[in-house]
Amino acid sequence: MKLHEYQARDILERYGLPVTGGGVASTPEEARRIAEQIGGRVVIKAQVQVGGRGKAGGVKLADTPAQAEEVARQILGMDIKGLTVEKVLVAEAIDYEKELYLSAILDRGSKRIVLIASAEGGVEIEEVAKTNPQAIKKIAADPMLGLLDFQARELAFAIGLNDAKQARQFAAIASGIYRIFVENDASLVEINPLVIRKDGSLQALDSKILLDDSGLFRHPDLAALRDTAGEPEAELRAREADLTFIKLDGDIGCMVNGAGLAMATMDVIKLFGGEPANFLDIGGGANAQKVAAALNIILSDPNVKAVLINIFGGITRGDEVARGIVAALEQVERRVPMVVRLVGTNAEEGARILADAQLIPAASLAEAAQKVVEVARAA
Ligand code: GDP
Ligand code: MN
Numbered sequence: 001m002k003l004h005e006y007q008a009r010d011i012l013e014r015y016g017l018p019v020t021g022g023g024v025a026s027t028p029e030e031a032r033r034i035a036e037q038i039g040g041r042v043v044i045k046a047q048v049q050v051g052g053r054g055k056a057g058g059v060k061l062a063d064t065p066a067q068a069e070e071v072a073r074q075i076l077g078m079d080i081k082g083l084t085v086e087k088v089l090v091a092e093a094i095d096y097e098k099e100l101y102l103s104a105i106l107d108r109g110s111k112r113i114v115l116i117a118s119a120e121g122g123v124e125i126e127e128v129a130k131t132n133p134q135a136i137k138k139i140a141a142d143p144m145l146g147l148l149d150f151q152a153r154e155l156a157f158a159i160g161l162n163d164a165k166q167a168r169q170f171a172a173i174a175s176g177i178y179r180i181f182v183e184n185d186a187s188l189v190e191i192n193p194l195v196i197r198k199d200g201s202l203q204a205l206d207s208k209i210l211l212d213d214s215g216l217f218r219h220p221d222l223a224a225l226r227d228t229a230g231e232p233e234a235e236l237r238a239r240e241a242d243l244t245f246i247k248l249d250g251d252i253g254c255m256v257n258g259a260g261l262a263m264a265t266m267d268v269i270k271l272f273g274g275e276p277a278n279f280l281d282i283g284g285g286a287n288a289q290k291v292a293a294a295l296n297i298i299l300s301d302p303n304v305k306a307v308l309i310n311i312f313g314g315i316t317r318g319d320e321v322a323r324g325i326v327a328a329l330e331q332v333e334r335r336v337p338m339v340v341r342l343v344g345t346n347a348e349e350g351a352r353i354l355a356d357a358q359l360i361p362a363a364s365l366a367e368a369a370q371k372v373v374e375v376a377r378a379a
Contacts, residue, residue, distance in 0.1 A: 001211045002049045006089045007225050008209040011184070012191075017176045018203045022091030031072030034090040035065040041093040044071045045206075048083040049230045051124055056080045061093050083230055094203055099193035100159065101125055102174060104181040112140040113181055115147065115174055119159040121193040147178040169202050184222060185215025234278075234297050241293035243282055250275025252376050253298035253307040253336075255291070257282050257316045265310045268365050274373035277304045284315040291324025292331060299332050306337045306376035308368055309359075313344030322350035326357055337375040341368040 003011075006024040013019050022038060024047065025031040035042045046058030053059050058080050062068040068090060078085045099122035107114040120128045120135045128135055137158040141147040152171035161167050177189040188210040195203050216223045228236050238245030244259065252274045256262035259281045266276040278301065282294050298307055311321050321342065339360040342350045351361070360375065362368035 001213055001216060001223075001226055002230070003209045003211065003222075003225060004047045004049060004087070004227060005045065005206060005208065006047055006087070008189075008207040009089070009091075009204075011180060011209060012176070012204060012207050015176045015180055017173055017191075018201070019207070020091040020094055020203065020205065022089060024087050024089050025072060026076070026087050028069045028073040028076065031088055031090050032065045032069035035062065035068035038090070038092050042068050043091050043093045043205075044068060044075055045089040045091065046075050046078060046080055046085040047087040047089055048080045048085055049227065050081045050083060051208075053080060058085065086229075094195060094197065094205060096193075096195035096197050096203070096205075098196040099205075100196065100202075101128070101190075101192045102170075102177065102194050103188060103190035103192070104174075104177045104186070105188050107140065110140050112143060113147075113178065114138050114140045115152070115155055115178065117155050117159045117174075121195075125190075125192070141178060146182075147175050149175070163200060166196070166200055166202065173202060173204070180209070184209070184219060185212045186210060187212045234300060237293070237297055237300075238280070241290060241297070243280060243290065243294050243297070245281075245294075245297060246279040247301065248276050248278050249303075250277045251303050251305040252372055253277045253280075253301065253304040255280050255282060255294050255298060255307065255309045255311075257284065257286060257311050257321075261310065261312055265308065265365065265369070268369040269308065269373065272366075272369045272373045274369065274376060277301055282316070286316050286324070287320055288324035288327050291321050292328035295325065295328035296332055299336070304336060305379040306339070306372050308372040309338060309340045309342070310365060310368060311340075311342045311344070311350075313342070313347055313350070316345070318342050318344060318346040318348075318350030319353060320346075322353035325359070326353060329357060336379065337372075339368050339372040339375070341365060 009019050023034040042062050044060050046053050060071045062071045072088050075088050101118040101121035103116045116138050118136050139151050139155045152174040153167050156167035156170040161170050181189045190208040191204045193205050195205055252269055254265055254276050256265050262281045269276050339362050341362045362371055
């Protein structure tokens, strides 16, 4: 789950990191009032969950409150990469000498939280990685000991912050984002740019936080911050139905119980020359209602030419799934060929329920995959 900049900013502030003062506004008048409170030059920033807002015209400076109102009027309602700007952050504008980059991410390779820093901030880090990879410095935190102070200082020196005081402040910011990462179950905490001011002090001008969806149940306050504007409609509906769904580019819809089986099903479809349209795990013990929701989500994708339902009944009962499929078929408009493989708990009863549903039965996963690839091709 992505947070907005103003939400990430609030978290950084709570952890004592140097963010700029200001507030969030939904109207030009509100933006003016915040600018009046700040009392100097301000920066007005579109709050949409995409990068490169600066280049798209969504970050602008204003010298006076009247100008702030004017600029906010331009930015509010603007379309940036398909998203409408509903809110702007009005923050004190900062003069700076240099832009740096700093983030904490989970590195799957080393299975550690890694801190990444670069003296080339302000641009997207992927860009730096392409054009000047040596400018990116990394340090891995120890899973038991965390990020140690000397490590953070070494990272500072590695990006050219040789002044002891500056390196100390950098180390404090680095350990702050590390703590934010761990304590909030984040998957990314990024400050870009982290700037060096004229007096040598560091200041965070823009921050981004991604949260691990699987950890959100531990943070109801953070879960409540979700903005669904940038999410694909199908993924949103899947989350509401408590299904794990990821849209893919192929034409064979998949409905499977269990993440491992769902992965295997996609592999076998590919083995027989097909392309899955989605990953969908209906989970253990799924009831008829959930199955119906899943099928509706799959069929809402216009690319889907055929569906493979692969159920291994354990906790999930075959008859329940079958009832769900029948219920779903009553609701859905679109009809595409569907291949069903149903084994395990109550599979025979499930097969009886499905007998009249005009589905294509398959005894094994290989047979099911072969059949679904065939009917998708013919469609
Ligand atoms: P992004 O383009 O979506 O990453 O948005 P950022 O918040 O990073 O803003 C883009 C650029 O706007 C930054 O790299 C800065 O150059 C500039 N910027 C943002 N805030 C300020 C500020 O307070 N003062 C000044 N002078 N420039 C700013
Ligand atoms: Mn930025």
